[in-house]
Amino acid sequence: MTNYTLQDMTNHTLWTDFILVGLFSQSQNPSLLCVVIFLVFLMALSGNALLVLLIHSNTQLHTPMYFFISQLSLMDMMYISITVPKVLLDQVLGVSTISVPECGLQMFLYVTLAGSEFFFLGAMAYDRYVAICHPLRYSVLMNRKVCLLLASWCWLLGSVDGFMLTSVTMTFPFCRSREIQHFFCEVPAVMKLSCSDTSLYETLMYLCCVLMLLIPVTVISGSYSCILLTIHRMNSAEGRRKALATCSSHMMVVTLFYGAAVYTYMLPSSYHTPQKDMVVSVFYTILTPVLNSFIYSFRNKDVTAALRKILCVRYIGISFTILFPANQ
Template sequence: MEGGNETLTSDFILMGLFPNMRYVTFLIYTIILIYFASVTGNFILLLLIWIDLRLHTPMYFLLSQLSVIDLALISSTVPKMAISFFSGTRNITHFACGTQIFFFFTLGGAECILLTFMAYDRYVAVCNPLRYAVIVNQGVCLQMATVSWIGGILASTAHTSYTMSLPICGSREIHHFYCEMPAIMKISCKDTSRYELVVFVMGIVFIIIPFGLIMASYTLIFLTVLHMNSPQGRNKVLATCSSHLTVVSLYLGPCVYMYMTPGSSHTSEQEQAVSVFCTVLTPMLNPLIYSLRNKDVVGALQRVLGKHSVSKENA
């Protein structure tokens, strides 16, 4: 609805995670445990990639970028949610709210682009192995990471600027556990239907096109795998590719629901459930998926633990 008297205060009120839920305290403690598990898992993965020279390859460089994104993504929402819950202070300043939105879209956009580059990396490694070192060299990897971050920042700047300029004429209560664009658009007194179309187009650019490119890459990969004579090589490729496809499905699937369907069709509870999945569960699952299905990462962990136990015995 256009018009109305815009409220004078600039602070928002975060209503928190499922405020009407009966056992919300148990859920909060569970999410905090997931947060620490996610931070630990991603930190260990980053440490292994940094320490073990065998993991100094383009694939693991891109994977380290994914871990950095996951660490930042979950840290941009869960600590604030926990502090608000335990302190009882639900206010969030206009600047802090805008900062949350900016980081969320920067990290989300960067992850979409990065997942596409990771699929391309696997395509080159499997379908053009003799030229892999030339095509995907160190400079190209840095360019991939740079493009991912810049793309996320540009999209985020546009979304954040529009969202934080929306007039709020009534209640400033955000029915969410962090500042999110759809939740703020719902409490605005400005007609946002045109911008929902912009969000849909941005979704095509950052979700549908990357998903299409990823599927094209893996279609070519699977066709190449079918002609492999070595069962061991086939299994290794399938294990690595299935891990990446699982991560893609876990991340892009909920994004399609959240940003490519009309906001009026979502309830606040549905939006919060999807957000918990994207910003809390996925960052924890990513290092597990890549570690448990990847012999290189498991081997690196065993070597590090083996060196540590030997050094303790010698001491």
């Protein structure tokens, strides 16, 4: 462990703020980058909000699969709202600081949502397994009570992960630099500021992340192994196509989210640089919520049909009002 003076070890108590280096420090055109991120943020919010409203308003979408998709969309809206508004506001106001309580809250919410999404993707894989491998028992095995129970456990396990990582990370003394080489308070970036030996904690965090990934990955791989075996046994080409279509969107989201998570939390520190970490974080923090909404909307016939139905009803209603205005 590196030796520090008593003054170094106590300085962290005097620091009330961290400094976020941010996305714009290395950009040649920060104003343009700010506009692009703002547009992406609006697309993510509007796309996921529209998906939630469609699923809530259309009774044909009141199925377990769409219940989990709506939860995922809600999660993505919260996910991107934790980091991007502050990044944009800081750039506009010329501020780059974040207080210790704000940093801890941001870290807790971020880790909670990320952990919950791991388990939700596992629950969605199980839902597809039941739908394809046990279609006659689907309504019984995936009834409303089971769906609510699965969703509750996903949120609970994610919050437990967020509480453990945040509470331990924020108790370390920070006496090196106030600058977080990131645009938000992510656990690995904050840990680099600690002046104490964090090797044991990093090992425990690694094992925790392995467990957090191992459980849903086991469910996902087991579910899709059974699904592929069932599809292989199908005699109907149309049936195989429909079964694969219902799983393809989910697998795309799993690949995007888990790939970034493995890089951030499971690869050794020798593979990491601040620039690489920031690029990967931009991908799964800002871009993934946008991609998820597009994957589950434009690639889904039921969702696009529900959207066309609503637009058609609105169009007819507006046209009728124009042609036959109410008597004044």
